[in-house]
Each structure stands twice: as C-alpha cells, then as structure tokens.
Amino acid sequence: MAPLQLLVIDHLLDDDELAIQDTVRRFVDDRVRPNVADWYEDEPAPETMRDLAREAGKLGLLGMHLQGYGCAGTNAVAYGLACMELEAGDSGVRSLVSVQGSLAMFAIWRFGSEEQKQRWLPGMAEGELIGCFGLTEPDFGSNPAGMRTYARRDGTDWVLNGTKMWITNGSIADVAVVWAQTDEGVRGFVVPTDTPGFSAPAIGKKLSLRASITSELVLDGVRLPADAVLADATGLRGPLSCLNEARFGITFGALGAARDCLDTTLAYTGSREVFDRPLSSFQLTQSKLADMTLELQKGFLLAMHLGRLKDDGRLDPRQVSLGKLNNVREALTIARECRTILGASGITLEYPVLRHANNLESVLTYEGTSEIHQLVIGQSLTGESAFS
Known part of the structure; x- marks a missing residue:
C-alpha cells in the first residue's frame, strides 16, 4: 500500500x-x-x-x-x-x-x-520569460529590514545599487523583482535583466538544490524609469506577502520529497534480503516505516487544511508558519531515516533519498528558517516578540 x-x-x-x-x-x-x-x-x-x-x-x-x-x-x-x-x-x-x-x-x-x-x-x-525575486542579501536573510540595496531618485528615474544573494533562476531570468531601501521605505522594482549595470553570476559548488540555478544579483548603477516601481507595495508588507505565497507551496511541496523517499524505501525493503528474509519483514524496519507514514499523513492533512483555508480567504500567515515548520522538518527527518534503511545504497544517485535530504536542508532554511517560524508561532501564543 x-x-x-x-x-x-x-x-x-x-x-x-x-x-x-x-x-x-x-x-x-x-x-x-x-x-x-x-x-x-x-x-x-x-x-x-x-x-x-x-x-x-x-x-x-x-x-x-x-x-x-x-x-x-x-x-x-x-x-x-x-x-x-x-x-x-x-x-x-x-x-x-x-x-x-x-x-x-x-x-x-x-x-x-x-x-x-x-x-x-x-x-x-x-515560460517564455523567466523571473526571479531579489530580497535576500549576503548579510541579511532573516532580517530583510536591514537590506543595504538602495534605490535613489535621480530626476524622474531610479538608480539602484546593491547585491542580492541565493536567488533562484537569477542567471536565466529575463526580469528580476528587486526590493530596495529608499527614502520612502522599502520599495519593489521590476528590473529587466538586460538593463546596463545588472548582472547575475551563477553560484556553483553547491551541495544542495543542484538541479536548480542559483545566482547572485549585482546592481551597479542600474537606472530605471519611474514606472519600474511596484506602485502598490511600500514597506516590507510587499515582499513578505510574496514569501507567504511561496511558503504555502512549500508546505505541500516538502511532502512530495518525503513521499518519494518513502515510496522508494518501501520498494527497496520488499526486494532486499537480509539473513534470508525481506528487509521489510523485520520489526525495526516496520517500526520506522510506520512512524514515517504517520508523519507524512499528518503533514498532508495539515497542508490540506491550510489549502482549504486559503481558498476560503481565511488563511493567516502564522498558520503558514505552522505548515512550513512542521512539514519541512518532518520531510527532512523522513528522508534521513529512509537513507538509514537503504544503507550504503542510500548515498548513491541510483536512489533519490540523499538527494532529497540534501535539498530539504535548503528548503528548511529558505522562505524563513525553522527558527524564524518558531518565533512567529511563539509570538502568536504569548503576545511577546522575541525577534530582537
């Protein structure tokens, strides 16, 4: 089953x-x-x-x-x-x-x-045009309010200077949504990537998300017309609402990696013999499989509940933190446990489990680290902010 x-x-x-x-x-x-x-x-x-x-x-x-x-x-x-x-x-x-x-x-x-x-x-x-999203900086991830990328007015134009880091799709993007400090607060800008002064060198030698293009964004005197600004976004409300959209997808997405690990492990244990018996027939193996299946199903029910709330217009960002924190954390635990059951076979690319585990290490961090989501939930429970 x-x-x-x-x-x-x-x-x-x-x-x-x-x-x-x-x-x-x-x-x-x-x-x-x-x-x-x-x-x-x-x-x-x-x-x-x-x-x-x-x-x-x-x-x-x-x-x-x-x-x-x-x-x-x-x-x-x-x-x-x-x-x-x-x-x-x-x-x-x-x-x-x-x-x-x-x-x-x-x-x-x-x-x-x-x-x-x-x-x-x-x-x-x-899919004819690719986009990327520039918020995170080399020194500012969990604290985007500290970003150093700055946009200043020059006549009717805007001029952007700064650096963004860990940007998915950056090197292949036709357009970048870049968030920058201004005299009016944080603003978003729609930046065609062929604009002079814009570059997106790829980040290599990754141990995670290797089947994805990750880049740095460098903005060196990037001059944009006045209509490049996202007029309806002022302050961090704009980028954080975008991140909330992505976190919702991750709540479901991480379960896919966990399910694939578990499917692979069930097939492996049914065919792998140990001491002249299928590996699946041992009590310790069944205990691990049962616990992982339990967490996968609980995570799916949580994701479904959040999805129905979102479709009803009742989803709160704090609830998305619950989903992202739980489901990525449990998916990573499942991937690691599956690797132990596969033994040495689990470290090869013939099987997906360690690839998924390595990827989930990044998913655990991006779109809000586990610690940040814990603090969001903690603040909602206590009414006290522990962010600073």
Missing part, C-alpha cells in the same frame, strides 16, 4: 484537483525523473531549465493560482498538489516553478501596474 493511501484521503480532493495532480505527476515521470540524477551530478545547463519552464508553461503550471494574464486560475489546493508532485521529482524543479509563480509573478500581479502586468505576466505564464 502506498503511504498516502492508508487514510483513504482521495475523497478530500475534487475531480479537477485530482486531474491536475495526475498531469503534474506524469510530467515529472516523463521529464524530471529520467534526468534529475544527471542534473544533480553535473548541474543543469541554463537552456535545460528554460526548456523545462516552457514545458511547465504549456501545462499551465506557472502562476497557476493567479487570475488573468494567461494564468490558469486554479485554486490553492490544486497549486499545492502541483508543488507536491514537482518536489517528488526534485526540490529544485519545484523551486523553478514556485519562484516564477509565487514570488516574481505574484509580486507583479499583486502590486504592479496594469502596464507591468500586461508586459510581463503573459510571457511568464507561458
């Missing part, structure tokens, strides 16, 4: 949601699984990721939960299920899609002008 079948949970999903999940699963089976070990070992070429984005665009996966401008307009649960299936293939592939849709596209869709939306969103939905 598959790990998510024990609770008989398909009745929680409608026909459209199940169809989307099945479509994304087939896409991952056809395009990701046969190639991901090579991508992880050698890191993918930029054009490989561009091709993958175009294919995802044809399936309607890019910005799929947004309305209009060529976006599919699905509900939140369908988007979450797509993230789960993508991350069952690889966290880096899910990152490609979620950064495009939940960060770059969402920022323009939610805070941009009609002209910005018309210029960028249809091409981004098709």
